[in-house]
Amino acid sequence: MRDVSIIGIGQTKVGENWEKSLRQLAGEAVLAAMRDASIEMADMLYVGNMLSGEIAAQEHLGALVADFVGLRGIEAVKVEAACASGAAALRQAYIAVAGGMADVVIACGVEKMTDEVGEVVTSALALAGDGEYETFHGLSFVAINALLMQRYMYEFGWKHRDFAAFAVNAHQNAVHNPYAMFPKPITVEQFEQARLIADPINLMDSSPVADGAAAVVLCPTEQARAFTDNAVRIAASAVATDAVAIHDRPDPLFLQAVYTSAQKAYRQAGITPQDIDLFEAHDAFTIMAALSLEACGFAPRGQGVRLAQEGDIALDGRIPISTMGGLKGRGHPVGATGIYQVVEVVQQLRGQAGGNQIKDAHWGMAQNIGGSGATVITHIMEALS
Amino acid sequence: MGIPNHWRTQHQRYRLVGEICQHCGAKLFPPRDVCPECSQPAYEPFTFSGRGQVYSHSTVLHAPRGYEEFVPYTVALVKLEEGPLVTAQLTDVDAGEAYIGMPVEMVTRKQREDGEEGAIIYGYKFRPVLQ
Numbered sequence: 001m002r003d004v005s006i007i008g009i010g011q012t013k014v015g016e017n018w019e020k021s022l023r024q025l026a027g028e029a030v031l032a033a034m035r036d037a038s039i040e041m042a043d044m045l046y047v048g049n050m051l052s053g054e055i056a057a058q059e060h061l062g063a064l065v066a067d068f069v070g071l072r073g074i075e076a077v078k079v080e081a082a083c084a085s086g087a088a089a090l091r092q093a094y095i096a097v098a099g100g101m102a103d104v105v106i107a108c109g110v111e112k113m114t115d116e117v118g119e120v121v122t123s124a125l126a127l128a129g130d131g132e133y134e135t136f137h138g139l140s141f142v143a144i145n146a147l148l149m150q151r152y153m154y155e156f157g158w159k160h161r162d163f164a165a166f167a168v169n170a171h172q173n174a175v176h177n178p179y180a181m182f183p184k185p186i187t188v189e190q191f192e193q194a195r196l197i198a199d200p201i202n203l204m205d206s207s208p209v210a211d212g213a214a215a216v217v218l219c220p221t222e223q224a225r226a227f228t229d230n231a232v233r234i235a236a237s238a239v240a241t242d243a244v245a246i247h248d249r250p251d252p253l254f255l256q257a258v259y260t261s262a263q264k265a266y267r268q269a270g271i272t273p274q275d276i277d278l279f280e281a282h283d284a285f286t287i288m289a290a291l292s293l294e295a296c297g298f299a300p301r302g303q304g305v306r307l308a309q310e311g312d313i314a315l316d317g318r319i320p321i322s323t324m325g326g327l328k329g330r331g332h333p334v335g336a337t338g339i340y341q342v343v344e345v346v347q348q349l350r351g352q353a354g355g356n357q358i359k360d361a362h363w364g365m366a367q368n369i370g371g372s373g374a375t376v377i378t379h380i381m382e383a384l385s
Numbered sequence: 386m387g388i389p390n391h392w393r394t395q396h397q398r399y400r401l402v403g404e405i406c407q408h409c410g411a412k413l414f415p416p417r418d419v420c421p422e423c424s425q426p427a428y429e430p431f432t433f434s435g436r437g438q439v440y441s442h443s444t445v446l447h448a449p450r451g452y453e454e455f456v457p458y459t460v461a462l463v464k465l466e467e468g469p470l471v472t473a474q475l476t477d478v479d480a481g482e483a484y485i486g487m488p489v490e491m492v493t494r495k496q497r498e499d500g501e502e503g504a505i506i507y508g509y510k511f512r513p514v515l516q
């Protein structure tokens with residue numbers, strides 16, 4: 001296996017991009033990443049996306065995006081793993097470069113969600129669950145997460161208000177991210193008074209769906225110097241799966257696939273959770289942030305909320321998360337999110353995170369969660385310079 | 386989902402028919418043909434009693450397409466007395482009335498009206514056990 005590095009990054013501003021189509025969003029991100037890497041050609045393109053068929057009336061994104069960015073003819077396919085589609089595309093690109101199948105490979109994540117109305121998007125997102133045994137019963141994706149949060153609060157004695165610190169932190173960090181959808185601070189009071197969606201989850205527990213695209217360019221580490229001076233090494237790339245439905249898991253409050261993929265990643269990188277300088281967590285809901293911190297080994301079971309309350313997740317804390325706003329503040333263009341997370345880690349490790357720069361950041365982790373924890377993809381990046 | 390899908394799953398949806406693993410005795414719902422406990426084939430049908438307790442619950446205020454008429458409705462994870470968790474709606478409870486540990490039993494109720502053919506789809510829901 002060859003060591004692999006990221007030599008270029010690109011992203012579009014997350015939000016309601018009425019004026020841009022799916023191919024334009026993807027094209028903007030891919031071309032930005034190619035410029036950043038100083039390349040004009042690539043061997044392969046993987047496009048991560050969850051809902052283009054349901055919401056944007058378009059499948060076949062590999063060929064579509066490759067052609068649109070001037071790469072007509074190269075190998076290109078779409079990769080889908082619900083909300084983890086972005087990181088799944090990166091994983092495929094990593095395998096291609098590490099395995100020696102190709103030298104320069106682009107991974108792009110794109111989602112176009114604002115062309116449809118609320119109920120259509122709600123139904124589409126529910127496709128991440130078990131169609132015959134969860135969503136058939138009228139569960140939205142929010143409701144599935146609400147069942148986890150309700151049980152978590154019951155077992156560990158937390159109040160809804162205790163989760164506010166996750167949303168407050170994410171929005172605070174989004175302020176300095178020019179690509180974020182909601183670069184505005186929020187208060188605990190605003191968190192508490194937000195509209196309920198599926199109790200106990202309210203609007204401020206939830207990341208906003210949006211349009212967006214992000215892209216990275218990979219090549220073998222030994223060739224990276226030829227392209228750039230600020231390459232970032234992929235020290236680990238690990239995927240694990242679990243039952244799609246939470247009722248099929250022996251312990252719904254322990255995200256087994258988060259644990260397994262994080263452990264695999266630590267082993268590959270040769271480090272422990274204590275070495276991680278920043279963590280782009282999948283904070284699609286406040287409860288997901290808590291559960292992933294616990295299963296990754298940053299907090300004991302039932303105590304992920306305490307990390308947030310005590311400031312350990314802040315930029316100057318023990319394990320900063322959502323350093324550029326996370327899914328909550330930057331926005332959650334579902335199939336693009338996994339690539340946004342990695343782009344943000346690269347910004348941190350290059351020292352390009354502006355007002356949110358983590359001092360002396362050397363190891364950064366990004367974790368993309370599909371569904372309520374059925375596909376979990378963890379990447380650990382290491383600064384080279 | 387079309388008519389054939391509802392027909393295929395009728396035993397599960399009307400009578401909570403799952404499976405029992407003949408190797409390790411695990412009782413499985415929904416049926417899955419390979420036992421997740423011991424990885425052996427599990428094809429023997431097993432009908433659950435339909436009694437259990439609420440393990441978790443939520444009141445849905447924003448419904449997916451096809452469920453709008455029920456809003457607000459309560460969904461739950463129910464811990465069946467034979468072991469498995471099952472996801473379903475609660476019925477005969479008001480919003481906010483459900484609690485963790487609430488004893489419930491399965492009933493057959495209308496789930497939704499399906500598309501333009503107007504087929505009415507039935508399936509299991511759970512209601513509080515009458516004291």
Ligand SMILES: [Zn+2]
Pocket residue numbers: 406407408409410411420421422423424425
């Ligand atoms: Zn068995």
